[in-house]
Structure formats: C-alpha cells, structure tokens
Amino acid sequence: MLLTPSNNYSGTGPETAPKIGDFLMKAIVITRPGGPDVLEIQNLPEPRPGPDQILVRVRATALNRADILQRQGHYPPPAGVRSDVPGLEFSGEVEAVGARVTGCEVGSRVMGLLPGESYAEKIVTWERLALPIPDEMSFVEATAIPEVFLTAYDALLLQARLKAGEAVLIHGVGSGVGTAAVQIARLAGAKTFGTASSDQKLSRATELGLDIGINYKREDFSDIVREHTSGRGVDVVLDVVGGPYVEKNLGSLAPLGRLMLVGLLGGPTASVDLARIMVQRLRILGTVLRPRPLEEKIALSQKFQALLLPLFSQNRLKPVVDRVFPLEEAARAHTYLEENQSFGKVVLEVS
Secondary structure, rough: OOOOOOHHHOOOOOOOOOOOOEEEEEOOOOOOOOOHHHHEEEEEEEEOOOEEEEEEEEEEEEHHHHHHHHHHHOOOOOOOOOOOOOEEEEEEEEEEOOOOOOOOOOOOOOEEEEEOOOOOOEEEEEEHHHHHOOOOOOHHHHHHOOHHHHHHHHHHHHHHOOOOOEEEEOOOOHHHHHHHHHEEEEEEOOEEEEOOOHHHHHHHHHHOOOOOOEOOOOOOOOOOHEEEOOOOOEEEEEEEHHHHHHHHHOOOEEEEEEEOOOOOOOOOOOOOHHHHHHOOEEEEOOOOOOOHHHHHHHHHHHHHHHHHHHHHHHHOOOOOOEEEEEEHHHHHHHHHHHHOOOOOOOEEEEE
C-alpha cells in the first residue's frame, strides 16, 4: 500500500496526531503488544491513492491468524505498512481513483488482498490487485474470500500441483483456509482427508466436500490416512500447524508426495527423518502471501479472477462465514477467534 508522506509510518511506534486539513476515518489500532484488550478504535488520517491506485470505502474485513500474531508483536508487516493497524483483506466500494486507473470506476464493488491496514473505514490498494465482487454476493461474504481462497488455490494447485485422482490431507479443515482448500480440492477431483478439533466441524466440512474426517483429539491422523489408502498415504498434505506435525505429515505421504506448509501454529521447528524424504522422493514446500513482491500478488490475483472467481457465481465455490462483529468490537472478535470454536471466517463489518 502506498501512503502519502503525512500518513507514512515507520513501524516503530504510534502514528503521529492527524494534521490540520486531514480527512479522518475510524480504524482499529494496536496500542501496544498484548491481548485483545490492546485493540482500540481511533481516528486516523485517510490514505490517498497514487496514480495507479484506488481508494476504497471498506464495508467489511476478515480476521486471520496473522492479525493475532501482529497484535502480539510477533508478525511485523512489510516496510511502508503501518504495524499498528491490522487486516489483510477487504471488501467495499471504490470511492476515488488515481490518474492512471482505467479498469475501476467510482462506485465499483471490489475485494482483495492487502499487506495490512484493513481494520479501517478506508484503504488504498493497487488497481490490479482489486477483484470484482459477484453481483449476487454481499460485502460480508466477499471479504471471506481473498486471503483464504487465494492461499488455498496457490498452495494446492499452483505449488503442490494437486491433480484429479490424487488424495490430500488438509489440517484445520474447519479454518478459513481449510474450508477453502476442501472445496478447491473437491473441484480438482482429489480425495479429501481433513483434521479438526470436533465432530461438528468435520460434519460441516463434509457438506463442503470432505471425504474422510479425522478428529485429532482422539484419532491419529497418520493411522487414519494409511487405513483409508491401503497403506499408501496421500499425495499432498496442506499443513497449517508445522512443528509437531511435520514428522507425522511425512509419514502420511505416498512416494513422490508433497508437504505444503502454509502456517506454523504449532511452532517453526521440527525434527525430521531425512532418509524418509530421500527414499520416498518427498518434497517439502513453503508459502506465504503477505511479503511477496507486488507483481507476484497481482499475477496470482488475476489468475484467480480468471479461473476460480466465476465459480462463486455458479455456486461451485462459496465463502464460509462463521460470525460477524462490528468493527468497534474487534477485540471481542479476536477473543472469539482465539477460542478456536469458529468454522470458516470471522468477519468485521464496517458501518
């Protein structure tokens, strides 16, 4: 996100007070590293679009685990992005456009990825990153798409090369990424395994296309995978846990299998059997969207728009929204997400 000099932020402390003449907007600010109680609604200067950018009146944004890490002080945003305003995706209406913008008009309904700052009434983004919202879709539904569906699409199809007839194990199948991944894997023609913390989440994931559900609190996922694949294993594991899961993930893979790391909720380190990787010719891949170069994000967004976005209007893909909170209740939304009871996305609606 390009910010004007009066709205630049060093990432080292609270923003300076608004200047006389600034237009103000409401935003959720991380006042200090800590728990949900450190989130506070404040008035900040509106961002202003550059020549190739658009100003969007945000109608909804959605929570991600990265927001919690950022709030705790463990996940700084890229350079030039405020570290005290979280948020990685948005939906809203175009309010102003830069001088070189040709594909977006004022009033257009758009959604998209951001490197940060979406917990606010207005955001600035690059025109080529903005995705059109299907006509029949609400802002709340739309904001549940960008981060999780682009992550799942990129991880499963572009990087892990999941193909029809293969099998995939999706950890956290009730999470935002998990609910997106199981739908994409189903459309790709893959057999789907998924782990979750409750039978209720597994039941709901079955409605999205999950074939074999595994309650990790009482079952060993590697045993279930082997049992249902005649001992062969799955071709791809989509992992949001990392750390303690890595060795069992490798043990769940078939020869030539791919372990796709998209999260590290269980920690960033693991001990692995390198001989297993060599003998079975396994591959370990890692991905994250936020720090990627702008052109890579644009290319991914445009591929998604061409290939997958039309499937939402055809009801072949659908965003999964668990609960909606007003922006002013961001702290309560964070608390709810951290309780790990949600299925799909937790959304903040901006009035």
